[in-house]
Amino acid sequence: MAKRGAEEITKAAxxxxxxxxxxxxxxxxxxxVKEKEAEEEEAHPYAFHVSGPRNVAKxxxxxxxxxxxxxxxxxxxxxxxxxxxxxxxELDRQENRTEENALAPKWWMTFKYKLTQTxxxxxxxxxxxxxxxxxxxxxxADFVLIRPSGAPRAVLALRGTLLxxxxxxxxIEDDLRFLAWESLKGxxxxxxxxEALKSVAERYGSSNVCVAGHSLGAGFALQVGKALAxxxxxxxxxxxxxxxxxxxxxLKNIGEKAGFAWKRLKSMLPSSSEPQxxxxxxxxxxxxxxxxxxxxxxxxxxxxxxxxxxxHLYVNNSDxxxxxxxxxxxxxxxxxxxENIGPANGQGAAKLFxxxxxxxxxxxAHGLEQWWSDDLELQLAMSKSKLISRQLKSLYSxxxxxxxx
Numbered sequence: 001m002a003k004r005g006a007e008e009i010t011k012a013a014x015x016x017x018x019x020x021x022x023x024x025x026x027x028x029x030x031x032x033v034k035e036k037e038a039e040e041e042e043a044h045p046y047a048f049h050v051s052g053p054r055n056v057a058k059x060x061x062x063x064x065x066x067x068x069x070x071x072x073x074x075x076x077x078x079x080x081x082x083x084x085x086x087x088x089x090e091l092d093r094q095e096n097r098t099e100e101n102a103l104a105p106k107w108w109m110t111f112k113y114k115l116t117q118t119x120x121x122x123x124x125x126x127x128x129x130x131x132x133x134x135x136x137x138x139x140x141a142d143f144v145l146i147r148p149s150g151a152p153r154a155v156l157a158l159r160g161t162l163l164x165x166x167x168x169x170x171x172i173e174d175d176l177r178f179l180a181w182e183s184l185k186g187x188x189x190x191x192x193x194x195e196a197l198k199s200v201a202e203r204y205g206s207s208n209v210c211v212a213g214h215s216l217g218a219g220f221a222l223q224v225g226k227a228l229a230x231x232x233x234x235x236x237x238x239x240x241x242x243x244x245x246x247x248x249x250x251l252k253n254i255g256e257k258a259g260f261a262w263k264r265l266k267s268m269l270p271s272s273s274e275p276q277x278x279x280x281x282x283x284x285x286x287x288x289x290x291x292x293x294x295x296x297x298x299x300x301x302x303x304x305x306x307x308x309x310x311x312h313l314y315v316n317n318s319d320x321x322x323x324x325x326x327x328x329x330x331x332x333x334x335x336x337x338x339e340n341i342g343p344a345n346g347q348g349a350a351k352l353f354x355x356x357x358x359x360x361x362x363x364x365a366h367g368l369e370q371w372w373s374d375d376l377e378l379q380l381a382m383s384k385s386k387l388i389s390r391q392l393k394s395l396y397s398x399x400x401x402x403x404x405x
Contacts, residue, residue, distance in 0.1 A: 029043040046088055048106035053077050053372040058110045059151075061143040069150030076314070077372035079155065079212045079238045081107050082132050085367055086159040086217075089118065093165050107133050112139040113155070119192045124166035128189050129158040129217070131196055151238065153208040154200040159194060160215025160241075160368075175216055178243055184223050194224045197235065205232040215321065216370045218242035222311060222391065229309040229395055237311035243368050244324035244387055309395070313379075313388070316355040317367035326354055327386050350388045353378045 045051055058076045059068065070072045085107035092102045099105075106113060112135050119129035132155045134147050147153070161171040174187050184190045201209045206228070213221030218239035225237040315322040355370065356377045368374065 006106070023191060025125040042173075044103060046091070046103050048082075048110060051369060052081065052107065052110075054374055056081075056372065059112050059139060059142070059144050059148060061145075063144055063148040067148035067150050069148050076238065076312075078111050079157070079210065080214075080240060080368055080371040081111070082113070082130075082155050082157040083159060083212055083217065083240065085115075085132070086127065086130045086157045087162065089115075089130060090159065090162060090165070093127060094164060098334065107364045109135075109138065111145060111183040112142070114138070114393065116154075116175045117196060119158075119189070119196055120171055121167075121192075122188055124167060124170050126162075126170065128167075129156060129193055129196065129220075131156050131200060133200075134275065139308040140372075147228045152210040153204040155210045155212060156193065156221075157202065158217030158220045159210075160213070160217045172214065175243075178219055179245065184220055187220075189220060190223065193220050194227055197224050198228060198231075198233070201228060201233045201235055204289075210238065212240070213242075215366065216239040216243065218322075222224035223313060225309070226392065226395060234309040237309075239311055239312045240316070240368060240371055241316065241319055241322045242313055242325065244322050245320070267320075310350050312351045312353065314353045314355075314371055316360065316365040316370070318355075319358075325352060325385055325387050350385075350392070351380065352381055352385060352388065369385075 043050065056074060057068065063069075069078075085104050088102075088107060090102035092104050099101065105115075113132040114135040115130055116133045117131040118127045119131075120126070122126050131154055134151060136147075139145075139147070160173055162168065163171075174184060174189060177187060178184055197209070197211050211221045211225050213219070219242055221237060222239055222242055228235060295321055313325055315320075315325050317323050317326060355365070356379050357375075364370065
């Protein structure tokens with residue numbers, strides 16, 4: 001009996017040892033899988049440490065004395081990172097990523113900001129924009145006692161088109177909307193972006209708020225920024241690869257050129273045909289020029305104040321979507337369109353930066369990553385262009401009664 005009992009105990013011990021060994025094997029396999037997943041996450045092409053900026057340091061205590069945000073290269077790079085974060089917030093949603101393995105957070109947390117609001121397209125549930133605000137708690141943890149000078153309190157960032165199944169349809173709908181009408185006001189995204197931007201501008205003051213976008217998102221950013229400017233709220237705007245191609249614009253260009261050619265032809269006709277043809281037109285031109293001139297000398301808040309709003313545009317000549325912004329205004333066409341002549345004409349301006357890398361492939365020229373790259377070479381091309389003047393013209397032709405109270 002004693003011998004049998006000893007054998008049973010030995011057998012039970014062996015079984016326990018085998019079970020323990022099996023559990024160890026399973027545990028090791030689980031650990032290996034987790035490590036492999038972690039390695040894959042670490043090597044993900046959209047991870048911040050893989051594709052993010054190399055020479056853009058996170059804020060530190062020295063920023064209290066000398067702010068990195070005063071450097072325009074730093075500011076451009078960080079704002080572009082916020083837009084990239086919006087792309088990744090939507091991709092994280094589509095790929096069911098959790099807080100533990102999400103790719104997006106490091107694109108804003110590195111710079112001591114926090115995500116406070118996501119803008120959701122009610123048509124498909126996709127995230128097309130986000131509001132990032134200065135994270136005082138995170139900054140204090142790194143001994144950044146105050147918000148650095150030049151750092152916005154809040155940034156509204158808007159992504160462009162994502163060619164992914166869940167959101168591609170709605171993105172392309174808005175692309176086609178701009179292509180057909182050169183306007184995005186009919187989109188639900190325009191309404192949501194405008195409400196979000198106006199909310200943070202009223203909460204923190206427009207001088208402490210920035211709106212930014214890439215591609216289609218830059219189109220929305222330009223139009224919501226312009227809508228706020230009409231209300232007297234002038235926010236900092238940074239537009240990366242903004243769309244410049246539209247059927248409406250092309251048809252208008254054709255009309256303008258035809259009108260200019262007709263005026264040139266009329267100038268060659270016998271003088272007897274001129275008085276009646278030029279009379280009404282000249283009166284109209286004189287009235288419009290006088291109205292613009294009077295608006296300036298009479299202190300029209302809408303006309304004068306809007307000189308403050310000059311968005312920053314970042315374009316690449318190899319990107320056919322935005323390259324038309326580099327087309328300068330032509331003197332002859334200015335003369336043909338007298339409404340644009342006079343003191344008000346100089347108001348339709350922006351800071352236009354052009355990538356000077358030479359010929360590039362479209363995907364590289366249109367990509368967002370180029371705007372924080374180490375070898376970026378930018379040229380400040382001009383304060384205004386034909387297309388910029390067209391986009392901003394409506395700001396300076398409002399009746400005085402619409403000026404903000």
